[in-house]
Amino acid sequence: MHAFDVLGDPIRRRILELLTSGETTSGLLTEAVRAEFGVTQPAVSQHLRVLRDTGFANVRPEGTRRLYTIRGERMAEVDEWVQRFRPFWEKRPDGLVSPHPPQDRERHRTTRDTRASDMTDHQRTQRTLEATTLRGAPARAVVLRREFPEPISGVWDACTSSERLGRWVGPVSGDFTVGGRYQLEGNAGGIVEVCEKPNRLRVTWEFDDAFSVVEVHLSETDLDRTAFELAHVCAAVDDDHWITYGPGAAGVGWDIMLIALEHHLGTGTADFDGAAWTASAQGRASIAAASSGWARAHIADGAPADVARTAGERTRAFYTGDDGS
Known part of the structure; x- marks a missing residue:
């Protein structure tokens, strides 16, 4: 699955955002996502499985818990693709310094x-x-x-x-x-x-x-x-x-x-x-x-x-x- 197909889903993006602060249990991820999106526990589990299967997340058991972390390799693919567009928002000789016009x-x-x-x-x-x-x-x-x-x-x-x-x-x-x-x-x-x-x-x-x-x-x-x-x-x-x-x-x-x-x-x-x-x-x-x-x-x-x-x-x-x- 292409990286942007994975990241195109807002729930999967949210899970990855929650994981940016570090290792988190599946229970806490599920609770946070259900509270924000109103989805069922099986639905969250399916999104976690997609992130595992596509290489965006790692999971390790610890007793009865499952602890998730981000895998950097797939995020590096996303970053590499985005890099080609960086000149469009970085400072250039024509004075463009932001994707938002000054008045905005x-x-x-x-x-x-x-x-x-x-x-x-x-x-x-x-x-x-x-x-x-x-x-x-x-x-x-x-x-x-x-x-x-x-x-x-x-x-x-x-x-x-x-x-x-x-x-x-x-x-x-x-x-x-x-x-x-x-x-x-x-x-x-x-x-x-x-x-x-x-x-x-x-x-x-x-x-x-x-x-x-x-x-x-x-x-x-x-x-x-x-x-x-x-x-x-x-x-x-x-x-x-x-x-x-x-x-x-x-x-x-x-x-x-x-x-x-x-x-x-x-x-x-x-x-x-x-x-x-x-x-x-x-x-x-x-x-x-x-x-x-x-x-x-x-x-x-x-x-x-x-x-x-x-x-x-x-x-x-x-x-x-x-x-x-």
């Missing part, structure tokens, strides 16, 4: 679908672990990288304005000047160590007796697009919490935060209901994919595969409140 760009940007149920459409998060130090001791940083289709000035303001932070992180008091102290309501607080507009923000992250550091880097990648990197540096990687949940304990929380930020940047509102999203089929599928992504990052950092996957599964169960069966 703002309308195109402001009419993006930003419903909470579609948040994973925009997730293209890279997750890594990096060795570093904290207060002179060995530490690990959980690092998330992604791109937002927004100007760097807007992303910076969303990350440093108390009023805007309240719309996607939660109520915050204090100030974000260097040396200033901030406090998130019911969450962490700390001191602003670096604030270099519009590129770098570094704060201490203090909660109960735990001390860590969060650093955000922003850079402009293109017209109205911003590369976003967040590193959460944690000193203790051998404590019970890390052993039980691995890097996903902190990482998945930031994954959810970035979904809220995406929603806020797209709408300017504070109507993203994190609890409702987490309880939805879409939310559970995204959390499962993010947990698997952190397990893979853990393995790449040297953890035994079985240990990393078990920790990732515990993280998924913690955030979703179910066993994924």
Whole structure:
């Protein structure tokens, strides 16, 4: 079957979109697709079979579950075909820089679908672990990288304005000047160590007796697009919490935060209901994919595969409140 015959079906495209965040169980994929398209479980199973048989997806058993991932080879075929059309939207001497005429760009940007149920459409998060130090001791940083289709000035303001932070992180008091102290309501607080507009923000992250550091880097990648990197540096990687949940304990929380930020940047509102999203089929599928992504990052950092996957599964169960069966 030709690649575009496979991708011509919206349900199969949606399944692949859900898989871009990482390995996901067939149960969560089925639940998310049924919620969005109103189709039956056998119908979703048939689409999964087509993706397997045509080489777009891999599946592996794990106990009673079946875990799906994307296969890159067929997507490479699609990319190769699309490449021949790239000159039609890349910048050229005649000044053409976008498939949308200048007068339509703002309308195109402001009419993006930003419903909470579609948040994973925009997730293209890279997750890594990096060795570093904290207060002179060995530490690990959980690092998330992604791109937002927004100007760097807007992303910076969303990350440093108390009023805007309240719309996607939660109520915050204090100030974000260097040396200033901030406090998130019911969450962490700390001191602003670096604030270099519009590129770098570094704060201490203090909660109960735990001390860590969060650093955000922003850079402009293109017209109205911003590369976003967040590193959460944690000193203790051998404590019970890390052993039980691995890097996903902190990482998945930031994954959810970035979904809220995406929603806020797209709408300017504070109507993203994190609890409702987490309880939805879409939310559970995204959390499962993010947990698997952190397990893979853990393995790449040297953890035994079985240990990393078990920790990732515990993280998924913690955030979703179910066993994924």
